[in-house]
Amino acid sequence: MSGKIVRFGNFVVPWTAKWTSEDDTHRSVVRTVKLDGHAMRFICEGINTPGVGKPLFKILHNDRCRSVLRDRVCQICRARLPKDPICINQGETDGIYPLINDGLPMCVPCAALSLAQCPGLQRAETVGRLRLWRASAWLHAPILLKPVPHERGGNPHLNALLAMERGPVFSGVKLLLTRFRAISADELRDITQ
Numbered sequence: 001m002s003g004k005i006v007r008f009g010n011f012v013v014p015w016t017a018k019w020t021s022e023d024d025t026h027r028s029v030v031r032t033v034k035l036d037g038h039a040m041r042f043i044c045e046g047i048n049t050p051g052v053g054k055p056l057f058k059i060l061h062n063d064r065c066r067s068v069l070r071d072r073v074c075q076i077c078r079a080r081l082p083k084d085p086i087c088i089n090q091g092e093t094d095g096i097y098p099l100i101n102d103g104l105p106m107c108v109p110c111a112a113l114s115l116a117q118c119p120g121l122q123r124a125e126t127v128g129r130l131r132l133w134r135a136s137a138w139l140h141a142p143i144l145l146k147p148v149p150h151e152r153g154g155n156p157h158l159n160a161l162l163a164m165e166r167g168p169v170f171s172g173v174k175l176l177l178t179r180f181r182a183i184s185a186d187e188l189r190d191i192t193q
Helices: 062-071 108-115 119-126 156-164 185-192
Strands: 006-008 011-012 015-021 028-033 039-045 057-062 084-088 097-100 103-106 131-144 169-183
Touching: 011 057, 011 108, 015 084, 028 062, 028 156, 039 156, 057 062, 062 103, 084 097, 084 108, 084 169, 097 103, 097 131, 097 185, 103 108, 108 119
Parallel strands: 039 169
Antiparallel strands: 006 011, 015 057, 028 039, 084 103, 084 131, 097 169, 131 169
16 A cells, blocks of 8 residues: 555545535536547546545545546555456456446555445445455446436436437446456455454
């Protein structure tokens, strides 16, 4: 862990987490972003003030997630990723390949720290759903956005943006691991001791 850690009290906050200062009054925009050499339309959140307000641990900041993947840095500390970083999920797959949504690549020390501090990861481990992967290759799987009716919690501004676009618009990016090996939470703890 040689990057820069963001903390809230005693807790480490992933660089990819959204903060209340970014969620209160921002207006998303649609921009063309290159991903895997392809120009694609993505929702960009514009405001980039991690560390201001309170962390929204369960909500990802899509722009920072894309930058973490583009720059191949740890989603927690932003240090360069090792050759086979740790990715985490709760058993999601696309066929035989693990599908990573919010457990984006991490360096080993940050993955161990996340496991030690994150109640969600601890609950997943307790009920047997936690999966950890040493991943050396993956494909990007952009998440297609569709309008959500207001009565189901849809954002009117976002729905209007999507209605103005002629083609697909994406939000975040999932990873489809193509070269990986499973490790246990105990193995991760042993590596870092």
